[in-house]
Amino acid sequence: MTETILDIRGxxxxxxxxxxxxxxxxxxxxxxxxxxxxxxxxxxxxxxxxSVCGLVRPSGGTINAFGLDLMKSxxxxxxxxxxxxxxxxxxxxxxxxxxxxxxxxxxxxxxxPERIEEVLRSLSLxxxxxxxxxxxxxxxxxxxxxxxxxxxxxxxLFLDEPTAGVDVELRRDMWRQIDGLRERGTTIILTTxxxxxxxxxxxxxxxxxxxxxxxxxxxxxxxxxxxxxxAVFTLAQPLQEIPSVLSAFPLHQSEDKTQLIYRGGDGxxxxxxxxxxxxxxxxxxxxxxxxxxxxxxxxxxxxVDLMEKQE
Amino acid sequence: xxxxxxxxxxxxAIFHHELMRAFRTWIGSIFSPVLTTxxxxxxxxAAIGSRIxxxxxxxxxxxxxxGLLMLTLLSESTSNASFGIYMPRFTxxxxxxxxxxxxxxxxxxxxxxxxxxxxxIIAAIILVTATLFVDYQIAHPIFALGFILLISAAFSxxxxxxxxxxxxxxxxQIVPVLFLTPLTFLGGTFYSIDMLGEPWRTxxxxxxxxxxxxxxRWTFTGSSDxxxxxxxxxTLGFLAVCVAVIAVVYKTGWRLRD
Numbered sequence: 001m002t003e004t005i006l007d008i009r010g011x012x013x014x015x016x017x018x019x020x021x022x023x024x025x026x027x028x029x030x031x032x033x034x035x036x037x038x039x040x041x042x043x044x045x046x047x048x049x050x051s052v053c054g055l056v057r058p059s060g061g062t063i064n065a066f067g068l069d070l071m072k073s074x075x076x077x078x079x080x081x082x083x084x085x086x087x088x089x090x091x092x093x094x095x096x097x098x099x100x101x102x103x104x105x106x107x108x109x110x111x112x113p114e115r116i117e118e119v120l121r122s123l124s125l126x127x128x129x130x131x132x133x134x135x136x137x138x139x140x141x142x143x144x145x146x147x148x149x150x151x152x153x154x155x156x157l158f159l160d161e162p163t164a165g166v167d168v169e170l171r172r173d174m175w176r177q178i179d180g181l182r183e184r185g186t187t188i189i190l191t192t193x194x195x196x197x198x199x200x201x202x203x204x205x206x207x208x209x210x211x212x213x214x215x216x217x218x219x220x221x222x223x224x225x226x227x228x229x230x231a232v233f234t235l236a237q238p239l240q241e242i243p244s245v246l247s248a249f250p251l252h253q254s255e256d257k258t259q260l261i262y263r264g265g266d267g268x269x270x271x272x273x274x275x276x277x278x279x280x281x282x283x284x285x286x287x288x289x290x291x292x293x294x295x296x297x298x299x300x301x302x303x304v305d306l307m308e309k310q311e
Numbered sequence: 312x313x314x315x316x317x318x319x320x321x322x323x324a325i326f327h328h329e330l331m332r333a334f335r336t337w338i339g340s341i342f343s344p345v346l347t348t349x350x351x352x353x354x355x356x357a358a359i360g361s362r363i364x365x366x367x368x369x370x371x372x373x374x375x376x377x378g379l380l381m382l383t384l385l386s387e388s389t390s391n392a393s394f395g396i397y398m399p400r401f402t403x404x405x406x407x408x409x410x411x412x413x414x415x416x417x418x419x420x421x422x423x424x425x426x427x428x429x430x431x432i433i434a435a436i437i438l439v440t441a442t443l444f445v446d447y448q449i450a451h452p453i454f455a456l457g458f459i460l461l462i463s464a465a466f467s468x469x470x471x472x473x474x475x476x477x478x479x480x481x482x483x484q485i486v487p488v489l490f491l492t493p494l495t496f497l498g499g500t501f502y503s504i505d506m507l508g509e510p511w512r513t514x515x516x517x518x519x520x521x522x523x524x525x526x527x528r529w530t531f532t533g534s535s536d537x538x539x540x541x542x543x544x545x546t547l548g549f550l551a552v553c554v555a556v557i558a559v560v561y562k563t564g565w566r567l568r569d
Contacts, residue, residue, distance in 0.1 A: 015569065047569075053410040056569045075315065075412040083410050089403030093335065105324030106411040108315070148407065 005031040005156055005187050006052065011061035013047050013211075021047040023211040025061070029156075034178065034188045036198035036219075038303055039208035045191040046086060048208070049158045053083045065156065079107055082154030086161045086191075088141045090148065092134035096125055099133060100147045107152035119147050123177065139170040146177070157181065159190040163197060175201055195300035205299065207306055214306060219299070226302045229271020230295045231262040231278070236288035243285060249278050260289070271296065321413040325421025326428075329395050333429045340391070341433060348383050348437045351375075352444040355501060360445070366503050367534050372445030377527040378500035380437055381462065384430050385495055385520070388463050389487055392426035392470030397477055400566075409568060415561035419471070419554075426467035427460070434459050447531065454539075455530035461546050462523060468553035475557075475566050494520045499528075504536045519545060 006029035013022040021044045029035050039045050050056035052063055054074065063070040065077045090099060100116050120126045123143045128136060133144055142162065149157060159178070163171040171194075178188060178201060192198055198205055199219070206216040215222070238257040250264040262278060265271020275294060282289060333340040356372035363371040399405040408418065441447065449455050477483040498520030504512055515521055516537070525535035526542025535542070560567065 050569065053406075054568070055406055055409050057564050075318070075414070078410060078412040081410070083406065085403070085406050087403045089406060091332070091399075091402070091404055098331070102324050102328045103407060105327075106321050106407065106413060108318045108320045108412055110320065 002030040002033075004028045005066060006189075007062075007064040008048075008052070009062050009064075011048070011051060011063065012059045013044075013051060013056060014059045021211050022051065022058070022061075025208075025211070025213055027206060027213060027216065029187060029189060030204075031187055032182070032185055033203040034182055034190065034201050035204050035206065036202035037189060037191045037206045037208060038195065038198055039191075040307065043208045044211040045208055046160055047211075049083070049160055049189070049191065053081060053158060054078060079152065080155045082149035082152065082157040084142075084145050084149045084157070084159045084162055086164065088138070088145065090133060090141075090145060093132055095130055095132055096120070096136070096144055096147075097129040099144060100151050103148040104151035109152050115153075116151065119150050122180070123147050123150075124173075139166040142166060143174075146174075150181075154186065156187045156189070159188060161191055161193065163192070163194060171197070195298065195303055199299040207303065209307065222302065223297075223299065224266050224268045226297075226305065227266060227268075227271075228263060228297045228301070229265035229275060230297070231271075231275045232291075232293045233260040233262075233282065233289040234258065234291040234293075235260060236290050239287065243287075245285065246278070246281060249274060251278075260287075265296070318411075318413050318417050321411060322417040322420045322424075325408070325413070325418065326425045329422060329425030330428060332395070333391065333425070340429060341436070344383050344387050344433050345436050345440060348379050349440050349444070351379050351382075352441055355379075356441075356445040367505075367532060369532050370446065373447035374503075374528075374532065375501055376438075376441050376445060376447045377531040378524050379441075380434055380459070381498075381520075381524045381527050382492075382495050382500050383437055384434060384459065384462050385466050385491055385523075386487060387433050388426055388430045388466035389470035389473065389491060391429050392423055392467040393474035393477065393483055393487075394470075395422050395426060396471055396474035397483055400474070405567070415558060418561075419468070419557060423464060423467040423471055426470060427463040430463040430467065431459065434463070449531050450533035451530045455527070458527050458530050458543075458546070461543075461550065462527070465546055465550040465553060468550060468557060472553060472556050472560070475560055478566075494518050495524070499524045499536065519549065522546070 006027070008025055008027040011022050011025040012020070014020045025044075025048060037045050037048070047056055051058045052065065052070065066080060068077050070077045097116065097120070100119065101111065104112065104116065117126065120129055123146060125140065125143055125147055128140060133141060136144065146162070162178070163174050166174065175197070178190070181188060190201070202219050204216065205219050205222055207214040217225070235258050239253065239260065240257065242251055242253065242260070249262060252261055253259065254261065262275055264274055279292070352372070355375055360371040360375070365371070366374040399408060473483065473486055497515065498518050499515070504515045504521060507515055522537055522542040522545040525537045526539055526546060529535035529539045529542070
């Protein structure tokens with residue numbers, strides 16, 4: 001059984017004014033995994049992260065990290081947790097190297113120029129070590145925040161929207177960095193608006209909405225359970241009705257009878273196989289078509305479906 | 312599992328970070344208050360002071376040295392500590408401090424220690440600079456050092472509270488400008504409260520700064536308007552109240568943690 005590194009039970013946060021940002025949240029994070037927490041703006045993602053990292057005072061519930069009660073053993077727990085915040089929040093007049101050095105000291109570790117060099121090199125920041133942070137591009141500033149969070153070698157790393165506002169190339173680069181961290185055994189919890197990011201990187205996915213966890217599931221299981229395939233055949237001639245020989249397929253027609261639409265599959269490839277079989281049968285039945293558009297649902301489609309069901 | 316109860320490296324990191332911030336902006340942090348105080352010495356000490364007779368047995372120039380030193384210590388300690396904690400709150404960089412394994416004691420020692428050390432550096436430069444304009448003695452140097460340390464620490468703590476309380480730059484300035492500076496000017500910086508007639512002398516004793524200025528003045532000149540032990544008690548009392556307030560702030564997370 002995989003070891004649980006973070007165990008959240010009944011976590012509730014009600015802000016002054018009555019806003020319930022977290023409502024009885026239960027969440028267990030496994031050691032060594034990348035967990036993507038998805039949710040619309042205001043769903044409670046940042047409050048959840050803040051509760052674990054000591055930025056928010058929970059109204060109720062318990063948080064255990066590394067088997068320790070976070071409220072009682074906060075020193076030991078926090079020393080092993082890293083946070084990359086959503087905002088580019090740091091002393092912008094400071095130099096890159098001294099800022100990362102400060103972060104390491106803050107977490108109680110002795111000075112280690114070798115380790116800081118390693119972190120800066122891994123994030124392609126070594127050449128910028130003597131630059132003031134304000135002089136860097138947005139993407140590089142975000143890398144500095146990641147370097148600061150990695151300076152104390154955390155076992156559990158929170159990345160709150162790590163690629164917000166960075167260009168596509170840098171995003172891909174960061175995905176590689178995060179993958180490298182996973183290989184070194186760091187457990188990563190990331191929140192993101194880019195669902196393709198979660199699809200690309202996460203082992204498990206959690207969806208949060210209005211402070212409640214709607215689901216937590218292995219990404220592949222989720223895609224198999226909720227994934228769908230859609231294939232639209234544009235017919236050469238309108239078809240008055242679907243031939244009975246095709247009744248085994250989940251098919252329906254467009255209103256003007258010029259399109260035959262397949263919607264099925266389960267995200268494991270079954271849809272693709274059925275569409276291939278359907279294509280052969282259409283040809284065999286002499287039903288001519290001029291175009292075929294197919295689309296397999298992504299994690300984004302699943303997420304949107306879930307959100308729509310909530311509404 | 313028990314862990315360390317005190318994060319010494321974290322404390323040093325905050326302290327060093329804050330001191331470096333001051334040196335990075337040394338013109339505003341160090342040069343500016345020294346220049347301002349030097350101007351006071353030139354105007355009140357050398358120019359006008361030479362036309363004023365002795366006060367409490369010392370020349371007017373020597374009389375105002377502890378007062379001006381107090382004026383600078385109060386304003387610099389308060390502003391250094393208040394900016395030190397307010398800026399990370401304003402920029403959001405405080406997330407790092409709050410998520411780190413540092414608590415109330417480490418944070419206070421780091422921020423307040425750095426603010427107090429900056430004040431001490433400024434005090435030392437001012438005292439050296441003062442020798443260029445006025446002839447003064449320090450009657451009780453050990454007491455003087457102790458008093459300067461206490462006042463720097465107490466007002467750095469006060470500044471820390473101010474930096475947590477403030478929710479904008481305007482509020483950050485309100486207390487020093489509207490309360491601290493007037494109370495310091497009216498607290499006997501440039502005059503002995505014995506020069507005031509009644510009832511103003513009695514009214515002046517309500518001003519807590521009077522006790523601080525007179526405490527420091529006693530360490531320089533050997534005489535003051537109020538007793539040294541009363542001054543010392545007032546300073547220690549103020550320091551204790553500030554520590555207690557900050558302890559409550561950390562316990563409740565007021566203005567720090569949502």
